[in-house]
Amino acid sequence: MALATGTRLGPYEILSAIGAGGMGEVYKARDTRLNRTVAVKVLPEHLADRPELRDRFKREAEAIASLNHPHICTLYDIGKDNQIDFLVMEYLEGESLADRLKKGPLPLEQVLEYSIEIADALDKAHRKGITHRDLKPGNIMLTKDGTKLLDFGLAKLRQAYQSRDREGAGALDSQAPTPPLPSPTIQGTLLGTIQYMAPEQAEGKTDDLDARTDIFSYGVLVYEMATGKKAFEGKTQASVISKILQVDPPPISSLQPMTPPALERVVKQCLAKEPDERWQTASDLCRELRWIKDAGSQAAPPAIAEVKSPRARWR
Numbered sequence: 001m002a003l004a005t006g007t008r009l010g011p012y013e014i015l016s017a018i019g020a021g022g023m024g025e026v027y028k029a030r031d032t033r034l035n036r037t038v039a040v041k042v043l044p045e046h047l048a049d050r051p052e053l054r055d056r057f058k059r060e061a062e063a064i065a066s067l068n069h070p071h072i073c074t075l076y077d078i079g080k081d082n083q084i085d086f087l088v089m090e091y092l093e094g095e096s097l098a099d100r101l102k103k104g105p106l107p108l109e110q111v112l113e114y115s116i117e118i119a120d121a122l123d124k125a126h127r128k129g130i131t132h133r134d135l136k137p138g139n140i141m142l143t144k145d146g147t148k149l150l151d152f153g154l155a156k157l158r159q160a161y162q163s164r165d166r167e168g169a170g171a172l173d174s175q176a177p178t179p180p181l182p183s184p185t186i187q188g189t190l191l192g193t194i195q196y197m198a199p200e201q202a203e204g205k206t207d208d209l210d211a212r213t214d215i216f217s218y219g220v221l222v223y224e225m226a227t228g229k230k231a232f233e234g235k236t237q238a239s240v241i242s243k244i245l246q247v248d249p250p251p252i253s254s255l256q257p258m259t260p261p262a263l264e265r266v267v268k269q270c271l272a273k274e275p276d277e278r279w280q281t282a283s284d285l286c287r288e289l290r291w292i293k294d295a296g297s298q299a300a301p302p303a304i305a306e307v308k309s310p311r312a313r314w315r
Contacts, residue, residue: 063152071121098137105228123282135217212275219270
C-alpha cells in the first residue's frame with residue numbers, strides 16, 4: 001500500500017511518490033531535522049515479511065554506505081518505523097537514462113562523457129568488492145552534475161577482495177566491506193533485467209557473477225546510448241536469452257556510421273560471450289574511453305597513403 005502524503009517515517013515526512021519497482025517504493029520526502037529534501041526507499045508491505053528480501057534490502061544499504069563517489073547516489077540514513085524498513089538517500093533532480101533514450105540515441109560527446117562517469121562509478125564499486133548485477137538505463141539518473149548510479153538492491157558483496165590501486169594490483173584493501181549476508185538466491189535463479197544480462201547471468205550461474213558480469217551489462221548500456229536501440233531484443237524472454245547467449249548485436253557503425261572505430265571496439269569487447277574475453281576491469285575500460293574522448297576524431301588513426309614524387313615513381 002502506497003504511503004500517503006504527510007506520513008512520517010521517523011523524522012522524514014513523505015511528500016510524494018517517485019516510483020516503484022520489484023524491490024522497493026521510492027518517495028520524495030523532507031528531513032524535518034535538517035530541512036532538506038531526500039529520497040526515501042521502503043520495502044513494499046507485501047515483501048516485508050519475507051526474511052530473504054529484508055536481508056537483500058539491508059545488503060543494498062551496506063553496499064551504498066561503503067561507496068563514496070560523485071556518480072553514485074549517496075546514502076544518508078537507514079531506519080525502521082511502524083514495521084516499515086526504509087533507506088534515506090540524496091534526492092536527485094533530472095531524468096533517468098531510460099526516459100532520455102525514449103527520445104533516441106545520445107550525441108557522441110554525451111555517450112563518451114556518460115560512459116566514462118558510469119565506468120568510473122563501477123570501478124569504485126568493484127574495488128569495494130561489490131557487483132551491481134542490475135545495470136540498466138532505469139538505474140542511471142542524468143542530473144546537472146552528470147550521471148548517478150542507483151539501485152544496489154541486487155548487489156553481490158564479496159567478503160574478501162583485492163584492490164587494484166595505484167600501488168599495484170593485488171594489494172589487500174584494508175577497508176574490507178562488512179561480510180555479506182547469506183545469499184538470497186539459489187543456483188539457477190535469474191537476477192537482474194533480462195535485456196541487460198550477461199550470458200552467465202542469463203544462464204542462472206549466480207556463483208559465477210563478478211565484475212565482468214557488470215562489464216557486459218555496461219556494454220549493452222553504451223550500445224543503447226550510441227544507437228538508440230537495444231542490443232538484444234525478442235518477442236519473449238526465451239528469445240532474448242537465446243540472442244544473449246548466441247548472437248552478436250549489429251555493429252554500432254551500421255546504425256551510427258560516424259561512430260569512432262575505437263568506441264565500437266571497446267563495446268564489442270564488453271559484449272564478449274566469455275568473461276575472460278571481456279575487459280577485465282572497469283578501470284581499464286574507463287582509461288580507454290578517456291583516451292577515445294581526448295583523441296576525438298583521431299581515435300582511429302587514419303590510413304595515410306604515401307605520396308611519392310614523380311622521380312620516386314619513375315624509380
